Amino acid sequence: MVHLFLLEPPLGDVGNENAAQKNVSLLQELESIIWSVIMSGGRSEARLWLCTTISCIRSITPHNQCELFVNLLRSKPKKKLVAARLVQMIFEKRPQKAGPIIAKKSYMLEKFFEGNPQRILQWFSNFSVAGEAGHRKGARALSQFAFLNRDICWEELEWKGKHGQSPAMVATKPHYFLDLDVLRTVENFLENVPDFWSSDEFAESLKDGEILLIDKKFFVDQFVRLMYEENSEDVWEMINEFLIESQFSILSQHLLILLDEHELCAFLISLCKFLPTRLDGLDVSSQSYWLEIVLLTCNDHASIDELLLLTAVINKGRQLLRLIHDDEHVEEKGKIEGLLLDSGKDSCDTDHWALMKRCLGMKKTEAIKFLGLQSWALHYILSRECTTRESCESMFAKNGISFQRSDSYSLVQIDRNWSDVDDGGSIRHRRKKKMKTSKRRKKYDHDDSSDDELWKVERSSGWQDLKSGGGSWLLSTDGYSCSWSSADLPEHINYFIDIGQRGLLLFVNEDFAATSHSF
Template identity: 55%
Template sequence: MIRLFLSKPGADDRGDGASAEAIIALLHRLGTVIWSIILASGAKSEARLWLCKSVSMTTSLSPRHQRDLFRNMLRSKPVNLELASQLLQMVFEMRPRLAGSILAKRSHMLEKFFQGNPRRILKWFSNFDAGGGSDHKKGAKALSQFAFINRDICWEELEWKGKHGQSPAMVATKPHYFLDLDVLRTVENFVEYVPEFWSSSEFAESLKDGEILSLDTKYFVKLFIDLMYNDESRDIWEAVDDFLMDVSFSSLCNRLLISLQESELLIFLKSLSKSFNLPVKNMDLGNSSCWLEIVLSKCKDFASIDQLLLLNMVVNQGRQLLRLMQDEECQEEKEKVQDIVSEIFKTSSGSSGFAAILEGCLGMRTLDVVKLLGLYSWVIHYVLSKECQTLESWESLFIINGITFRKSGTYTILDHDGIKQEENRSKLDIKSPYAIHSKKKEKRRKKRRRTVSFNDDGSDDDDLFVRDDGQDVQSQTRSWLLSTDGFSTPWTMPDLPEHLAKHCFSVWMKSVFTKQTDVA
């Protein structure tokens, strides 16, 4: 029998301190072995990426704290050019007009951008309209407008592909004549003889939408970095501040944290910890990154991120950890894990040992509490992945642990005593498109069963199909709606171990930290 310890311990379940100490010692051993698996499989860098993903799911930061957090990283010494480059690329992609408006104020600087570069010239200035001349694009529009307005100083610099040039009067009546302009030679002339063009309002206007950034992103990233750090341009830093407050914290983390070295990530996490002001009782303890917020808000003196990498692995990446254990380099550690898990379950066969662990957590450091509960939740994940392989074993597990459930696509709820409770059809939305689709799918399955079913007895109880390897396909695709998440998501067998392990972790965290708040 697999106990998930989801209900509050009763009076008879308290006091087995010896079992609790033995389980805690085993969990510490388990943590050591898991860390050796991470190192042996070369997965530490991947574990960092997973931690960054968990950080990105933090929801407690205000826009101002978010801005200050990343701005401080950008202002740190020595300058992290990779971080600044990644941020600027985000600005160019997500808010090109923000960067374009800054370029427009410095349009004269782009003379060097085009000088001696035919590819850039042709891409930006060759977009003349063939339909009548009223819809020139990008630099072509700027070039034509400037040429007409300032024809007395620049018309002679226009080069034409025909035998003779075009007069301003002729082009004014037939704007499509600009299609005969030799763009490359003309712009080269403007670089050489018409400096007024590069600081003109016409050219600046063509830059405001930021489309020019796509011509050479690396060039403009370098240009902006020079303006930020060498010229200390105030308007660029103000634009960066606006961007940092406007874009989601998740987007910033997913894009920027990967460029940090381990020591820099540690500094970032310590700075992040200063931004958490919510008391634990107001946190969403069901959020997969809530444990991280709790640890960072209460433990500000951790010397490395190794413990956080381990915690994130067992709490949020349990399935990936199981895959790592299949590596040939980890066979010895895999056997150790099996032995330790077996011993943990033997020691905690009753609820008294686990109840004593929850009680003992009240006097532990926050990091130790989260580590123990996280490791035990992964033990649950491990055991469920190994032991529950059939529909009957899962439904028995639900009933034993008080989890109300129903099979997805049916309308019968089974409570923790296994008693059927017919739901009101309107509540279960029996007339929904999903229900109709399920009925059609059921008919198709019955037709197929003639050739692939286990037997051909015409039973309608379950639709069982056999794969080429002989495994039961239906058992892999059968899904349940569970009370653990308010019957909101259909859970299949492959996903259940991870879901239930995370649910256990959330329930235990609420139990411990609610008590800690009450004691305080």
């Protein structure tokens, strides 16, 4: 039976050094196996997990995050790839910030339209039968500029009919602009009417940023050039404003994955100065809690390899489990199963508490690593052993977890997607999100091979569990607030244990007896 080590040991009964060393050796062997999985194809995914964990940090103020990312963009070598992604985000979320900057760059606009009939027609062909009030985008700018400057540019207008239209005639019948040969007219303006491209009329048509939709890549490249070659004050001001207005989580998720591992480490070192100066100022329930402790106490002594491993076992237990179940990791899966399932038979509470006591004398990074490996080991054992109603309820009773059977047996609760764990959100929020999306996925995604594969995994756990008499429960671990199926239990229980163990890290200089209440 699985021991979750949720209860305090009898006073003074915390195991011995031999038991602690045995557990340390077992976890070191587990670490070696997990690391071989990461190195043999999962490293890029592990780096993504680390970036997601960084995005969970909540203590960074808007102005601090602005400074942090601007320093990243201005660091050497130039971060053009990161800059391009950030500019693209601005175009997508705040296009009106870019429009006025584009309007000031007449040479950029001429370059954009010159020799490109498709762009010309997209932007300038929006004339309307309703007349001036109905003209849109470049068409409106073209008509307004032509009337105001008819003495110098009317002859550049090209008409489709046998003869041209006079300003007086078009003024009384604005819909005549529908007969304008837009392509030839704009080509004439590019060659002979340079004032149009810097005019107020044309600038007005650009201010909402809608022109970006024609070719975002062109403008992204131009803005990155303005940043690094011209050091444009307008562009950097736009970037600063966007960084202040955006959420740290969104910026981290979109930008940090573009960094190589050396650059990511440098970013984390820079991040340190913006974190709370006291450990007790951190949010113990945050997924980034362990990372913030490492950054505050270890500074630049933690390697990228350590951070990748810690992220995998502490934050991404379910995804790591999925990775290990891939066909190419059959050997590693067998080693883990033999190691954990065999050792679990002989485990006892005092041996676990001996390990906890041993952690108090370790460096913070080492202590966090062993706590994370221990909780993931329990996650793995739970996923293997708690597959029926009887086994789950026996586990609850053995570990002092009060429970109530739930009458809810909906497929939504059982059909859990390995990738459905939304980084940074609460488990309860993720379950509600699943309820909203599961029907859509089943209706539209029958041909998706990845969904088919995930469905096979789910049938082997939750759905099969339902058919064999499994169920769902309300548990004392979360105050009976949510119904948990056997497919969800390993993740929930592991999260509960992990939250308890995190308390140990705040009391690393205290006696073990004084810290045991944290579990």
